Amino acid sequence: MREIVIGAAQMGAIQRADTRESVVDRMLILLDQAKAAGCTLVVYPELCLTTFFPRWYMEDQAEVDTWFETEMPNAATKPLFDRAREYGIAISLGYAEKTPHGRHFNTQITTDRHANIVGTYRKIHLPGHSEFDPNRAFQHLEKRYFEPGDLGFPVFRNMDTWMGMLICNDRRWPEAYRELGLQGVELIMLGYNTPSVNSQNSDEGPEMRQFHSDLSVQAGAYQNSAWVVAVAKAGDEDGHQLNGGSIIVSPDGVIVQKAITEGDELLVHACDMDATKFGKETIFDFKRHRRIEHYGRITGQTGVIYPDGTKG
Amino acid sequence: MREIVIGAAQMGAIQRADTRESVVDRMLILLDQAKAAGCTLVVYPELCLTTFFPRWYMEDQAEVDTWFETEMPNAATKPLFDRAREYGIAISLGYAEKTPHGRHFNTQITTDRHANIVGTYRKIHLPGHSEFDPNRAFQHLEKRYFEPGDLGFPVFRNMDTWMGMLICNDRRWPEAYRELGLQGVELIMLGYNTPSVNSQNSDEGPEMRQFHSDLSVQAGAYQNSAWVVAVAKAGDEDGHQLNGGSIIVSPDGVIVQKAITEGDELLVHACDMDATKFGKETIFDFKRHRRIEHYGRITGQTGVIYPDGTKG
Numbered sequence: 307m308r309e310i311v312i313g314a315a316q317m318g319a320i321q322r323a324d325t326r327e328s329v330v331d332r333m334l335i336l337l338d339q340a341k342a343a344g345c346t347l348v349v350y351p352e353l354c355l356t357t358f359f360p361r362w363y364m365e366d367q368a369e370v371d372t373w374f375e376t377e378m379p380n381a382a383t384k385p386l387f388d389r390a391r392e393y394g395i396a397i398s399l400g401y402a403e404k405t406p407h408g409r410h411f412n413t414q415i416t417t418d419r420h421a422n423i424v425g426t427y428r429k430i431h432l433p434g435h436s437e438f439d440p441n442r443a444f445q446h447l448e449k450r451y452f453e454p455g456d457l458g459f460p461v462f463r464n465m466d467t468w469m470g471m472l473i474c475n476d477r478r479w480p481e482a483y484r485e486l487g488l489q490g491v492e493l494i495m496l497g498y499n500t501p502s503v504n505s506q507n508s509d510e511g512p513e514m515r516q517f518h519s520d521l522s523v524q525a526g527a528y529q530n531s532a533w534v535v536a537v538a539k540a541g542d543e544d545g546h547q548l549n550g551g552s553i554i555v556s557p558d559g560v561i562v563q564k565a566i567t568e569g570d571e572l573l574v575h576a577c578d579m580d581a582t583k584f585g586k587e588t589i590f591d592f593k594r595h596r597r598i599e600h601y602g603r604i605t606g607q608t609g610v611i612y613p614d615g616t617k618g
Numbered sequence: 619m620r621e622i623v624i625g626a627a628q629m630g631a632i633q634r635a636d637t638r639e640s641v642v643d644r645m646l647i648l649l650d651q652a653k654a655a656g657c658t659l660v661v662y663p664e665l666c667l668t669t670f671f672p673r674w675y676m677e678d679q680a681e682v683d684t685w686f687e688t689e690m691p692n693a694a695t696k697p698l699f700d701r702a703r704e705y706g707i708a709i710s711l712g713y714a715e716k717t718p719h720g721r722h723f724n725t726q727i728t729t730d731r732h733a734n735i736v737g738t739y740r741k742i743h744l745p746g747h748s749e750f751d752p753n754r755a756f757q758h759l760e761k762r763y764f765e766p767g768d769l770g771f772p773v774f775r776n777m778d779t780w781m782g783m784l785i786c787n788d789r790r791w792p793e794a795y796r797e798l799g800l801q802g803v804e805l806i807m808l809g810y811n812t813p814s815v816n817s818q819n820s821d822e823g824p825e826m827r828q829f830h831s832d833l834s835v836q837a838g839a840y841q842n843s844a845w846v847v848a849v850a851k852a853g854d855e856d857g858h859q860l861n862g863g864s865i866i867v868s869p870d871g872v873i874v875q876k877a878i879t880e881g882d883e884l885l886v887h888a889c890d891m892d893a894t895k896f897g898k899e900t901i902f903d904f905k906r907h908r909r910i911e912h913y914g915r916i917t918g919q920t921g922v923i924y925p926d927g928t929k930g
Contacts, residue, residue: 430909433901458912461925468924478901480792480841481913488915490922490930506900514870518840521871525837528830529792558826559833586922586930588818589745589790593921593930597742600770601793603800605917609905610802610898612780613773618802618898618905 308466308579310493312535313340313348313395316552318569319541320357326382329355333386333399336572341393343574346419347465348390351539352400352429352474352497353412355382358539359402360447361501361546363438370451374404378415378423391421396465400473400497402451403428412452414471414497418464425462427471428455431479442505444546448475461489467579474498477536478522480529481604487530488592492582494534496523502547516551520561528559531585533577540568557582620778620891622805624847625652625660625707628864630881631853632669638694641667645698645711648884653705655886658731659777660702663851663864664712664741664786664809665724667694670851671714672759673813673858675750682763686716690727690735703733708777712785712809714764715740724764726783726809730776737774739783740767743791754817756858760787773801779891786810789848790834792841793916799842800904804894806846808835814859828863832873840871843897845889852880869894 315336320329333350340348359373379387390397396419403413412429432454434446459482461470470486477496486494500519504510527534540550552565554575563573610618627648632641645662652660671685691699702709708731715725724741744766746758771794773782782798789808798806812831816822839846845868852862864877866887875885922930
């Protein structure tokens with residue numbers, strides 16, 4: 307048994323006017339709850355220090371940059387790191403990262419139980435678009451404000467466990483989980499900000515969106531025999547509704563904890579990392595069952611090529 | 619609208635003593651029902667002409683070969699092909715194939731509406747093992763009796779639709795769906811024979827097994843925006859229980875039809891192939907969103923390689 311008591315720290319809405327300090331105060335309350343519940347690892351959502359700013363079209367890069375962090379920890383988040391160190395709780399959180407070279411990424415970091423950053427992931431599957439789209443009910447400009455991640459899908463050792471991270475839209479891509487699975491990942495930490503309505507199809511509302519999210523997370527967990535902690539930023543951000551539904555999923559693909567609010571809410575579950583073994587050694591023993599000689603299209607082509615040679 | 623009224627022809631148990639002729643008689647009854655329901659395509663399960671013989675350990679290849687077909691159609695299945703042609707119904711069915719060169723595959727074929735075979739698939743992800751395993755509650759010797767398929771994952775044009783096939787354990791492998799998705803597949807036909815209890819874990823029973831099956835099929839459908847018809851051979855075969863739960867799944871990943879028995883049972887659904895377009899053109903527009911430069915492990919290694927270099 308290698309048990310980690312994990313806290314999935316769903317966060318409610320962050321308004322455009324909210325300061326990072328006010329957000330960190332909320333994160334500290336969740337951390338205190340986690341401490342009281344015996345957690346040794348707390349996972350916060352994607353872009354958890356600010357509102358989901360890619361819903362707004364901006365042309366002024368200086369304005370865009372106000373949503374980014376240039377170092378981590380920084381003045382605003384230092385209290386969080388300090389208290390996490392004091393509690394001996396590892397934390398994972400997402401934020402918009404501007405590097406010293408001026409590059410922009412949608413990033414998540416994980417610390418050890420001493421508040422040292424031991425894992426960094428930069429979101430690879432950026433959804434949405436890069437130019438203003440008048441045909442959408444609202445904008446989703448992640449392709450405008452971020453570069454695709456340049457670090458691949460790192461797996462790292464922390465708390466006697468192989469850990470990896472994914473961010474939001476990554477969870478819909480089985481390639482992302484598989485890259486982690488092929489490195490033996492046992493725990494995947496994943497944050498998301500998911501609009502409750504499809505900006506290109508108003509008939510696709512919160513229930514269907516949550517179903518798609520859960521489906522993808524559960525399949526990714528099962529098919530790689532890994533724990534997945536999927537944590538939402540939820541609620542009404544300046545009139546834009548985000549889904550909640552944070553979940554902790556077992557290596558069998560079963561939801562063992564689920565958020566019931568759209569606000570700040572801590573889910574707690576004692577996750578045994580050894581529970582990942584059975585699947586990895588039997589039905590998903592990759593070395594015995596995968597047939598990479600037939601997977602060539604997955605890395606050989608990006609888009610669809612129909613059998614008649616036309617491109618999709 | 620490109621509508622195909624599809625019949626998913628779940629079949630109940632086939633005992634070891636049952637003749638192929640008796641099985642085809644049952645398939646004809648399902649075909650008659652499909653005709654009455656207006657179907658133009660009927661999908662039968664994996665290995666639908668015989669019992670699931672890989673549960674038995676055999677050393678005599680002549681005995682093994684009695685479970686294989688050396689041509690298709692053959693004397694036993696000709697009545698099925700004849701009636702399908704008469705009805706103008708395309709059919710898809712799975713069987714054990716012995717080629718003229720003496721090779722053995724777990725195969726599925728699909729015909730056009732004139733009973734001409736227009737698609738052939740040979741199962742790539744063979745589950746189980748190749749030698750007698752005394753630690754299992756029962757044997758699952760697919761790796762003994764079949765070679766892995768040698769045709770890749772073909773997509774073919776039929777009934778104004780891009781179609782592909784998968785067989786049983788393939789459905790748990792996202793690589794299989796993605797190979798089809800990267801060829802623009804709109805309809806995936808999939809048969810299975812799934813023991814109701816995990817032979818290596820008696821605590822994993824029918825409900826969990828069905829959950830894993832549904833989860834994998836629904837995720838594969840959603841993540842490639844394709845219809846998937848998953849058809850079981852079900853029931854008690856000589857004391858060995860197989861799961862039912864045949865389903866038809868929409869390109870949204872939603873189960874639109876589900877079998878309620880473990881016997882011969884026809885599910886019918888009018889499937890609009892144009893319903894695959896929205897997903898393929900938006901969230902799963904592969905050419906805009908996939909990042910193949912980060913997928914190298916998927917084709918570069920078969921098994922797990924941990925970050926410290928050890929192999930799983």
